[in-house]
Amino acid sequence: MGTVWRAEEWADDAVVLPAEQPTPEQVLAGADRFAPVAAGLRADPWRYLAVLATLGSLDLTAARALEPHLDAVAILAQAGDPDLSAVGVDATSTFGVYAARAPGTGLVASRGREGLDRLDGTKAWCSLATVVSHALVTTTREGRETMHAVGLHRPGVAHATSSWVSRGLAAVTTGSLAMDDVPAVPVGDADWYLERPGFAWGGIGVAAVWFGAAAALAGALRDAAERRPPDQVALLHLGTVDHLLHGALLSLRAAADDIAAGRADGPAGAVLAARTRAVVTRAAEEVLTIVGHALGPAPLTHDEEHARRVADLTVYLRQHHAERDLAALGALLLEDR
Structure with a gap:
């Protein structure tokens, strides 16, 4: 692992991974050690x-596996930690959170x-979905938005992942789930998932992962400057990524302050999450471009860790829907006005 930009100012030294380039299974096997942090998010x-x-800076596959599990722990804590033993949840359970909407799909609860x-x-x-034991899934029941906890490895659940051809996050296989009369436990009342104070906070957590990566x-630019004295262009690259990441870090810190102070509930939380994600996305996309310009093809073709990151x-950032999410932010601002 090379240098990480100003890690001493924000990274958590207690975060360690079970192996170099760990598999999602290896990472999730130790997920319980992070649960208190997620439960105490507020x-x-x-x-x-x-x-x-910190997870994002170490390994994005690990971060992508752990972030939804921690999000689920935080959601369940906000719901009062409901009893999920009826669907087999115990201390060893691991979670995904599946809230995406796609045309022609959806889960109906009866x-x-x-x-x-x-x-x-x-x-x-x-x-x-083939790796975690359980999931929190968004559903509809009697025309209302609901959330349920469900076991993913039981009769009535069918997995489809054959279309996953991604070169980034290749180990984070993603597909669809089909359910046929599968038992599930409601989490919160109707519309609770969307209206709860922490609905927007999960998106800020994802932005923190992007920032770390x-x-x-x-940090690779700093390492390159140590190997060869930087010229003016190299100094420009260093200065540019520094101010971009400094702005992103300040945005994340401000978001944490707002959550702690109770200023990130309801519509204010939606605006905060949209702003924070936009700031971090812009910074991360520009860092990707600048590092590519500065270092050329060598690390992309000869440094496995750099090329994989x-x-x-590149794939992970597409959870931000670019111009559409900025347009959504604009709409939120008009609603607030």
Whole structure:
């Protein structure tokens, strides 16, 4: 691992990975050690974001596997830690969070017995569904938006991942789930998932991962300057990535302050998340470009860690929907006005 941009100012030294280039299975096997940080998100949001940023700087496959699990822990804590033993959840369970919407897909919940509902339908964009044991899934019940906890390895659940050909985040296999009369436990009341205070905070956590990966890429410029005295163009590159990442770091710290102070609930939280994600995305995309210009093809073709980080971050950043998310931010500002 090379230099990481100003890691001493934000990285969490307690975050370590079980192996070099760990598999999602290896990372999730130790997920429980991060659970208290996620459960305490409201009390100490900066610790939560710093853990995610540190994971992003170390390995994006690891971060992509752990971030949804920690998001699920935070969601369940906000829901009062409901009893999920009826769907097999125990201390060793690992989670995905599947809330994406795709045309022609969706899960419908019908009322069941003994506190259990039954799920039918399909869910798209389910990352690591063959690896994690459980998931929190968005559903509809009687026309209302709902959320359910469900076991992913039981009769009635079918996995489809054969179309995953990604070169970035290649190990984070993503496909669809089909469910046929699968038992599930409701999490929160109707519309709770969308209206809860922390709905927007999960998106800020993802932005922290992007920031950490961009900081690791920027560190490669510092390492290059140590190997060969930088000329004016190299100094320009260093200065540019520094101010971009400094702005992104300040945005994440401000977001943590707002969450801790109770200023990130409701519509304010949606605006905060959209702004923070936009700031971090812009910084990370420009860092990708600048590092490519500065270092040329050599690390992309001869440095496995660097090449993998570039490919992984390129894919991961597309969770931000670019101009469409900026347009959504504009709409939020008009609603607020």
